[in-house]
Amino acid sequence: MSRSRIADPQDQNWTAPESGAVLLRPHHVLCAIGWTGRGYSPAFSANMDAVVVGRLRADPDTPVAFTENADSLCAPCPHRRGHGCASAEKIADLDRNHAAALGIEPGARMSWAEARARAMRLRPDDLDRICARCQWLEYGMCKDALRRLRQK
Numbered sequence: 001m002s003r004s005r006i007a008d009p010q011d012q013n014w015t016a017p018e019s020g021a022v023l024l025r026p027h028h029v030l031c032a033i034g035w036t037g038r039g040y041s042p043a044f045s046a047n048m049d050a051v052v053v054g055r056l057r058a059d060p061d062t063p064v065a066f067t068e069n070a071d072s073l074c075a076p077c078p079h080r081r082g083h084g085c086a087s088a089e090k091i092a093d094l095d096r097n098h099a100a101a102l103g104i105e106p107g108a109r110m111s112w113a114e115a116r117a118r119a120m121r122l123r124p125d126d127l128d129r130i131c132a133r134c135q136w137l138e139y140g141m142c143k144d145a146l147r148r149l150r151q152k
């Protein structure tokens with residue numbers, strides 16, 4: 001399996017150090033499923049492609065480790081502030097909703113296949129509740145991606 005280098009704007013390690021697992025905030029499971037190439041900046045999108053397409057979708061056995069802080073997808077985000085986020089309160093709310101919906105405990109580890117299987121138990125309309133404050137919800141790509149995944 002090839003591993004694309006993850007953007008590292010502050011020369012920090014944005015994978016779980018001891019295992020090389022992809023670090024994910026809980027709400028990023030469904031964001032990764034819904035990723036269609038539309039991001040906050042070219043660097044953000046390139047990193048999403050490297051992590052989501054190059055690792056998670058390329059190899060469902062890829063290990064993921066959950067964090068309450070900035071993760072492998074946040075690394076080059078223009079809204080990241082250190083290990084936090086400029087929209088910290090909204091993001092924490094999304095994480096709480098998604099962690100509860102997916103049954104993810106703080107510090108949990110699993111394969112991407114397991115995380116994706118948990119997401120597949122949700123109905124697309126559940127995103128109206130758990131993603132309520134996200135600016136991307138209205139575009140519909142995340143619901144569409146979950147709908148396609150559940151039909152496989």
Ligand code: SF4
Pocket residue numbers: 027028030031032034094127130131134135136137142
């Ligand atoms: S609507 Fe927002 S939080 Fe929900 S899956 Fe899509 S990008 Fe992620």
